[in-house]
Amino acid sequence: MCAALGMLGTRKMLSVFMILAAVCLQGTLVQQPGTAERRKLFFERFRRLEEQFRRFQEVTLMRLQEIAGNYNVSYNIDAKFEQLLSKHQGLESAANESHAATQEELSHLKALVKKLQNKGKKQDSKLEALEEALRERDREKAAERQQERALLANLTQEVESHREDTQAVHAGQQILQKALESLQDALKSQGSKLDELEQQLKNPVHNEVLLPNPLTAAQLLNRVPQEQEPEAAGGQNPTVKKLHGKHRQRKKLLQASTRLAAQSQGRGLQSGSPPGQEAPQQQEAEAEQPHLQEPQGLRQQQAVVDKAPEEQSQSEAPQKPGTICNVDSMLFFPNASTENFATFAPGFQAGLLELSLCSWVSTSANYLGTILSYATEDNDNKLVLHGRDAAPRNSIHFVIGDPAFRELPVGRILDGKWHHICVIWSSIQGRYWFYVDRRLASMGSKFQKGYEIPPKGSLVLGQEQDTMGGGFEPSESFVGYLAGLAIWDRALSPGEVSGIAIGRGLPRGTIFTLANISALHGALQKVNCTCLEHCL
Known part of the structure; x- marks a missing residue:
């Protein structure tokens, strides 16, 4: 715009200059009327000047x-x-918005990636847990198969032993049958003799005729003790009443013998009884033997005529052989006193x-006290089978490294009878097993693994240690009997546990038995008995 104004001013100045030049030339020509040549020169110059001016004007234009x-171009350039x-600013703002959106999406993607990573870790941990569970299940199945094989082997052995017992019972039945047949023959002959004697006694008028010599021997043979003779009454001959009483005794004896034979045959046909009932059956059979031998003793009385009834008492039976003869000794805890306990010195020699731990246990209390406790200077509950006179009384605590423990069911032990228990623990997988009478009562894993x-x-029997070697409480004391207690530094197999319970020898590797007790305290008593049946 300024350049256009400058151009207009320049044009006006040139016009004014040309007018002034023309006026001056005209005045000069008027003042000096020269010759025509000067005019021509002047006009010629003027035309040239005008032409130059026009050219200059054109050039200027x-x-x-x-x-x-150029000004228009620069103006257009500024606008552009x-x-x-403005476009750059718009692009920059769009780029900023895009960058912000991209950053937000990236943060969202990062969060998603973290979530996916966490989910992946959880899935990996779940897979590892499932794999471990599968491996554990496989190991449990293998252990169960091994246990089933051991139980099958034990069952086979028991069946063989039952077969042998059945054969022995059949042999005894045959002997008993022969004895009964001979007894029946003897009773029949005695009955016929009694009938003849009664007939002969009825023939005399007053029933007072003396018997001939052959019948006197028969009368002496059938004589009974004086305290069993009936008194004469109603005018009847005492000899006749005596004979009638003897005849009734013979009939009762025959019926009792037949009934006992039938019962013995019924017991001989039974098989597959539980192992814990084998000893009672043998005791019943042995208790019945004197009654079954009574007819044979009677037959011997008939052979010897002059033998008095008072001299026919049978001798007492000898001590029965035991079936569980691996206990060696027994401890008797008479009451819930803190002074009754046994100690082992020293304790475990190695970690x-x-x-x-296996033992035979018998208690008449309504709870199972503390069987064993092992304490060190830094912890009083390194190993405890802890029971107390408090609810719940049907379980005890199996403690390893306080405060870790597991509850073991002992309700069926509290009946005053002998029961075999075994507690087994392994730190490799933290597994434990609890057997009662050869049966698995409880088991678990992840218990103090490693x-x-x-x-x-300090290792103590019968008390729970609150301090090393002391701190006993009466409510935690054991009351009852412990027999055949033994400790191993390894995990016993189910077959070994079953073998101990049925009376086989102890497995190898015992580190403590009752023979290793260093001291007995209080009223605690120790009884040496090889077989469990002879301990009480």
């Missing part, structure tokens, strides 16, 4: 047009620059990664 064109700047029971502690 061209220059001005160029300047105006402003447009470009234990596995442990097995733990080691430390050595050089």
Whole structure:
């Protein structure tokens, strides 16, 4: 715009200059009327000057047009620059918005990736747990198969032993049958003799005729003790009443013998009884033997005529052989006193990664007290079979490394009878087993896995230690009998547990038995007995 104004001013100045020049020339010509030649020269010069001026004007106009064109170009450039700047700003804002959106999406993607990673870790942990569970299940199945094989082997052995017992019972039945047949023959002959004697006694008038000599021997043979003779009454001959009483006794004896034979045959046909009932059956059979031998003694009385009835008492039966003869000795805890306990010195000589404890237990109390406790200076509950006179009384605590423990069911032990228990623990998988009378009563895993029971502690039977070697409480004392207690530094197999319970020898590797007790305290008593049946 300024350049256009400058061009207009320049044009006005040139016009004014040309007018002034023409006026001056005209005045000069008027003042000096010269010759025609001067005029021609002047006009010639003037035309040249005018032509130059016109050319200059054209050139100036061209220059001005160029300047105006350049100005328009620069103005357009500024407008375009402003447009470009606004577009740049728009693009920049769009880029910023896109960057912000991208950052937000990236953060969202990062969160999703973290969630996926966490889910992946959880899935991996679940897969590992499932794999471990599968491996554990496979191991349990293998252990169950092994246990079933052991039980099958034990069952086979029991069946063989039952077969042998059945054969022995059949042989005894045959002998008894022969004895009964001979007894029946003897009773028949005695009955016929009695009938003849009664007939002969009825023939005399007053029933007072003396018997001939052959019948006197028969009368002496059938004589009964004086305290069993009936008194004469109603005018009847005492000899006749005596004979009638003897005849009734013979009939009762025959009926009792037949009934006993039938009962013995019924017991001989039974098989597959539980192992814990084998000893009672043998005791019943042995208790019945004197009654079954009574007819044979009677037959011997008939052979010897002059033998008095008072001299026919049978001798007492000898001590019966035991079936469980691996206990060696027994401890008797008479009452719930804190002074009754046994100690082992020293305790465990090395750390234990596995442990097995088996014992025969009998208690008449309504709870099972503390059987064993092992304490060290830094912990009073390194190993405890802890029971107390408090609810619940049908279970005890199996403690390894306080405060970790498991509850073991002992309700069926509290009946005053002998029961065999075994507690087994292994730190390899933290597994434990609890057997009662050869049956698995409880089991579990992840119990103090990798733990080691430390050595050089205090091992006590019958009391729970609150301090090392002391701190006993009466409510935690054991009351009853412990027989054949033994401890191993390894985990026993089900077959070994079953073998101990049926009276086989103790498995190898015992580290403590009742023979290793160093001291007995209080009223505690120790009884040496090889067989469990002879301990009480």
